[in-house]
Amino acid sequence: MSVLDLLLETVENLIEKDFKKFKFWLGNGVDFKPIPRSFLEKADEMDTAGKMIDSYGEEMAVKNAVEVLKKMGNNNAAEELKNSYAAGGSTAAPSTSAAAPPAAPASMMAQDQSNIIAPAIAGSTIGTLNINITK
Numbered sequence: 001m002s003v004l005d006l007l008l009e010t011v012e013n014l015i016e017k018d019f020k021k022f023k024f025w026l027g028n029g030v031d032f033k034p035i036p037r038s039f040l041e042k043a044d045e046m047d048t049a050g051k052m053i054d055s056y057g058e059e060m061a062v063k064n065a066v067e068v069l070k071k072m073g074n075n076n077a078a079e080e081l082k083n084s085y086a087a088g089g090s091t092a093a094p095s096t097s098a099a100a101p102p103a104a105p106a107s108m109m110a111q112d113q114s115n116i117i118a119p120a121i122a123g124s125t126i127g128t129l130n131i132n133i134t135k
Contacts, residue, residue, distance in 0.1 A: 003058040003085070007049035007065055010081045018072060023048060025068040032056070032064045 001009075014022055026048070027037040035055050043051060052061040062085045069078035 001084070003062060004049055004053060006081060006084055007052060007061060008045060010065060010069075010077060011045045011048055013077065014074075018074065019045065019048075021072050022068055025071055026052065026064070030064070030067045030071050032060070032067070 011019060011022060023040045023043065026035050027040050028034050033055075035051055039051055040048060049061075052065065055061070056064055062081060066078045066082050069075070069081065
């Protein structure tokens with residue numbers, strides 16, 4: 001079962017009042033960056049699950065959903081989602097960040113006495129990072 005299916009099943013099992021609370025907490029954040037409320041205002045269950053994956057990546061979407069469910073006092077649903085995901089509920093490899101999947105390796109070049117301003121890499125486990133400086 002894909003992460004989208006797991007999240008969709010979870011939010012579809014919420015009663016209307018709880019689904020509204022779920023979207024409220026996604027829009028306010030618990031211990032994560034909130035999804036803009038305008039994206040969630042008229043979102044149905046499918047839109048909400050998709051927006052979570054778009055905003056956080058698969059692994060963090062599940063973790064954030066678990067946190068929201070706990071915040072709402074729905075510990076059974078939180079535990080069920082957590083266990084389903086841990087049991088291999090995802091058909092895709094879990095994402096390690098809220099960003100999109102990593103792009104192909106980039107290369108940067110500069111002429112003599114030029115500067116290259118590279119992006120900062122923080123809070124990620126990207127594996128090996130090679131930086132070659134030749135003169």
